[in-house]
Amino acid sequence: MNYPALLFPDFSLIALGYLLCRYTALNRPIWQAAETLVYYLLFPVLLFHSVVKSPIDLQAAANLIAAGVALAVIGTALAYAVPHLPGLKPHIDRHDWAGTAQVAFRFNSFIALAISGPIAGAEGQLMMAILVGIYVPLVNISAVWPMARGRNTGFVRELVRNPLIIATALGLAANLAGFRMPALLEPTVTRIGAASLALGLMAAGAGMQFASLAKAKALAVSMLLIRHLLLPVTAWLLAWALQLDTTQTTVLLAFSAVPTASSCYVLAVKMGYNGPFVAGLVTLSTLLGMLSLPFALGVLGQLPR
Known part of the structure; x- marks a missing residue:
């Protein structure tokens, strides 16, 4: 499969x-x-809608869910370890690290859901929504944890107000309860989903910044x-250890x-950290995604398992 062309x-x-x-006149405030x-x-x-529209077989998805949880834990552990590594410790500013660690393990959900359909079909999009x-x-x-510690603020409020957490939790609960989207609403929510992907991807491009990338190179490269x-x-x-199938x-x-x-x-700006530097890393990460x-x-996908 020609993945560059597909992406x-x-x-x-x-x-x-x-x-x-x-x-153009469609500048940053827009x-x-x-x-x-x-x-x-x-x-x-x-x-x-992605979570609700197809029944979830939790038993079949159990290994994929386990892999997702393990990936989150390992990614977080790697990011948290960076300021403690002997070779990097003298070059890492702890305040900058607290605002930047999230870059290593968070992900662009717009892009993740946008590519899941083309590479793995409807089943793949459901699996991506579960992940x-x-x-x-x-x-x-x-x-939020390292930034909240650095600013002496709580992080529970940031979590319970997150619209992505709310939407996915409601979707999972509705799916397991047997709820299905009414046929009358299906076209509307489908078009809203398509609009969110296109606008989300374009907004990611509009937010790219390059000016701050020269700062804290060791931290940037590590993340x-x-x-x-x-x-x-x-x-x-x-995937190899848990024997995931091809689609998973x-x-x-x-x-x-x-x-x-x-x-x-x-998030970095809201919590008082170096926003421009984080924006530069987001920009470079977007390019590296290609x-x-x-x-x-x-x-990796072609290696024998």
């Missing part, structure tokens, strides 16, 4: 968002409003190395290699 439409939307934001709309309304509807539902609460706790190399390799090892392996590998979450910047996704799917 081209999604990354072309990211490029389009960047060009529109930089070179895209900030669009990102807010996607984050608080359109994307939660997509997540809820998102399991992963979002775990990595949000891991992202991006975890995000785009160590996590895909870890995902392949987990494809979804887990894609999930492990997507760029970091664009909302890393928003390499890590073909690596995970086309190289």
Whole structure:
């Protein structure tokens, strides 16, 4: 399968968002409003619908869920270990690390769900929605914890108000309770989901910044190395150890290699950390995703298991 060609439409939307934001009247304030709309309304509807629309066989998905939880734990452990490593410790500013650690293990859910259908069909999109539902609460706790400790603020409020956590929790509960979307509403929520993916990808491109990438190089390289190399390799090892089937392996590998979450910047700013530096890392992570996704799917995905 030609993964670069398959992923081209999604990354072309990211490029389009960047060009529109930089070179037209559709500037950053417009895209900030669009990102807010996607984050608080359109994307939660997509997540809820993705989880609800097909019955979930928890027994069949148990190994995939276990792999997702393990990936979250390992990614968090690797990021948390960085300021304690002997070779890196003298070069890592703990305050910058607290705001940046999230880059290593959070993921761009817009891109994850956008690519899951083309690479793995409807079954793959359901599996990706399940992974998102399991992963979002775990990595949000891991992202907020070091920043909350550094600022002496609680993190429970940040979690319970997260629209992605709310949408996926409601979706899982509704699915297990046997709820199905009424036929009359199906076309509407489907179109909302399609709009959320297109706008979300373009908003990710509009938010790209390059100016702050020269700061704290050791920290930047460490976080991006975890995000785009160590996590895909870890995902392949987990797929092998848990004997995931082909579709589950494809979804887990894609999930492990997507760029970091664009909302890393928003969270860092909200909690008083270095937003421009985090925005630079999000930008570079988005570009590296063009390499890590073909690596995970086309190289690791073809290795014998």
